[in-house]
Amino acid sequence: MTEDPWRKIGREKITSGEEFVRRRIKGQSHAVTHMLDIVKRAMTGIGQSPRGGRPRGVVFLAGPTGVGKTELAKTITSLLFGDKSAYIRFDMSEFSAEHSDQRLIGAPPGYIGYDVGGELTNAIREKPFSVVLFDEIEKAHPRILDKFLQVLDDGVLTSGRGDRVYFSEAFIVFTSNLGIYVPGPSGERIANVTPEETFEAVRSKVRGEIERHFKQVLNRPEILNRIGENVIVFDFIRPEVANEIFDSMVDNLLKDVSSLGHDVTMSGSAREVLRGLCLSDLSNGGRGIRNQVEAHLINPLSRALFDRGAETRGRYRIQAVRPGPSTSIDLVSEQSS
Template identity: 75%
Template structure:
């Protein structure tokens, strides 16, 4: 492997190219990460940035490389350097008594002397330069003096020929900062003597150059075939897209600590990303899922097709079929569409109960609260400089806390279109970057959307909102029309067909509540209400005449689905029953509802029942 031509980072090649041309450099970006460094024939290791600079600068002809940090002052850039630091500092013009501690006043006092010093070229690395100032746009007197001297020094510096090839080099100053804006803009902007070099995240080539050395330390690494090792290495490289080299190093260390073989490196990456030691999907009781059909039907009435489709998504999530190497997309995605009150949210709760044993464990977002243009900041957090930046986002914080979860975005059509763009990242890559810059992973989550899209449509002539489907339509017609309207909405109204494409065939259209299903829902609600009443000390039964009247009142209009039935039971039974029991003055007892009277104020007639 030719390290110089194939794996030396681009930023480092840029630095070497401009050493004869610029006297100062500002390195920003991924400066706190490890960097690749050739340590032997075709062998690459991950080393700190300052150490990498020390090796590269000395290979370019610099006799001495020293580093300055705001808390420790001057020292050798490499822990392997030998010699007396005071002698080296004196030779390159940096020996001076500090005027105030070892901070910026000291650096300010010796900077010009270093730049003008004679002898073999030397390099000064100012690490943690961002911490030299409180605010780059409001410098103190000492901060102003330091960077003014740095600016003057950049223009007064002179290069001199060095080595047998007579290549000119300066006494070079390298500032290491997290962001270019951490330093005064007048120092770097339009300054021909200073070169700004951003350090990016490690790309595929850089990660691959380091992968072999890291995986070689895992158990059984020497025992697997070359083909298996290459497969594990490629999986390691693909799964760590967007991670730092220090993260790769930590993942390999995690694998060694937990005794994972090289074949299990993908599991080590997953554990590191989401922060869980065991894979919760492997601990799900499969017998519970196998018998889940009846459980779902007991909770969600009349939607057998939706239950079957959702169970298929869950089973695929558990088995992992179709998840390719490096695939960080969510375990499952479903778009639940249909009329109001037909069980879309109830199905999400049921799925959560199946997976967690607790239906309240799902993460729900009412997207009607995110209709404003900048509401996406609530989900991912405010950007730097804005109020609430340190708090993070509601979505990113929730997933970081519970990566193994069901996430429900209720009534997604009410969200601002700008927020929908965030779902592109979630559905495609399974990752979302918070306002603080943290990467949050959705690879262990199931994402559910609910929507009423397609139930109504715009009249082509008047433009008014009209019914697109009705309860009289068979389910096949409802499904076809709803799907067509959803596609039209995403493609023509939102101009975001790519979101629909990522959802794929997982649009589940719920049917209207038909009369036979409505009767089942009514019975379930009634039984639940009477059981609750009994638990409070009142045993209540209903006469046949009263039950017939109540059934007619609650089941005549099914346009609001199961939720509408519940509302009618509350209005015509729960409220007047509560009033009648309270007015009776009895703390407990047995009663019979003999009559249900509808009207502006519904009433029930009670008579004492048999004990």
């Protein structure tokens, strides 16, 4: 009997790696706990058959943009496999056309691309022991959801060439923004949930809208039935969590620059100015914070290091300045000692 690769991961890896996951996914303790429970169940192999069984794990991650859904999938991949090639991602906005399922499973005989095979079936055949992310699943054509139903039911998909591809060792992750906005009376998007609401209210509304979408809009309630209780709703990035994310990003950046041999210090006032810029709008969550850190800190530092020459060690001070009515931050290059 073939050895189960999931059991080779080791219990210690998960128990010792839990803190690693929580450090990377901030403000979503409930989501991390639920995800790790699913991983632990996958490792036991309960309910799995050697061939043709359901995927080892199936999870549906929902919530606002920039809150850590995709990052959690990447982090779980790092924890389990330590290999980036085990992370397989599909942007489902690219599969909105009726016949785009052929990209996933391959063209049927007699059609162009038959010999190439499908992107999904090829990937699973080459890397059956993997995390497969279907990003923004709500943007996929309903015909593709019917293909997923085969995977969730039997853990198998037939390629365009007629080959049976098994998902019994794969961990399937769907992400979605469903439930954050709903259609207005004129077709416009209106907010279904806001950061001013409690997480319990956000979770209830988002789950309700997901159920409505699959049952009433798509008329495919069986998809949700197969996922079961593995729908995990993420919270908004709250101000206290945003502060943690900001400090972690800045501290890690300064450490990275120091590891290159440069001496970089940042005044307290400059940090607070940058904090204000990064936290002024949390509508894009952690991704928005990252964008502001890049614009106001990473890019100026990169220019300074490039101008001086990467091999030349430098000393830099990041400080707050007031060139006009508003405060900004400035990078001052000093002589190396």
